[in-house]
Amino acid sequence: MFGDMMGMMGKLKETQKKVEETKKRMDSVLIDESSTDNFLKVTITANRKITGISIDDALLEDKEQLEDYLILTINKAIAKATQIQESELAAVAKEGMPNIPGLDMFK
Template sequence: MFGDMSKMMSQLQDAQKNVEEAKKRLNNILVEGSSGGGLVNVTVTANKEVKKIDINEHVLEDKEAVEDYLILALNDALAKAEKINEQEMAQAAKNGMGLGF
C-alpha cells in the first residue's frame, strides 16, 4: 500500500517537473498572428506573452482600422498559442505520469 502511494507521489512530482519544463519551452516558441492581409502582424510566445507588434505605415492614418486589425491579429496569435500550450502541457503531464506514448 505504501509502495503504491510512494510511486504515485513520485509520478506526481515527475508530472510537475515536466509541466515546469514545458512552461519554459513555451516561452521560446514564437507564434505569429496577422490581419488586414498582413498590414498588422503580432508575435507572441506559446505562453501568450506579446513579443512584437508590426503595423504597416499605410494603415496608421486610420486609427479605427489599426485598432480593429490589432485586435484581430492578437486574437489570431493568442488562439494559436493556446492550442500549442494545451498540447504541450497535456503531453508534459502524460509523460510525468508515465503515460507518454
C-alpha cells in the same frame, strides 16, 4: 500498498517538474500571426506574451481600422498560443500520470 503510493507520489512530482519545464520552454516558442492583407503582424510566445508588432504605414492613417486589425490579429495569435500550450501540457501530463484506476481522464 505504501510502496505503490510512494511510487505514485514520486511520479507526480516528476510530472510536476516536467510541466514547469514545459511552461518555461513555451517562452521560447514564437507564433507569428498576420492580418489577411499582411498590414499587421504580431509575434507572441506560447505563454501568450507579445514580443513584437509590425504595422504597415497604411494603417497609421486610420485609427479605427488599426484598432480593429490589432484586436483581430492579437486574438488569433492568442488562440494559437493557447492551443499550442494546452496540447504541450496535456502531453506532459498524460505521459507522467500514474496508472490510478478510475482516473483515466488523460487517456
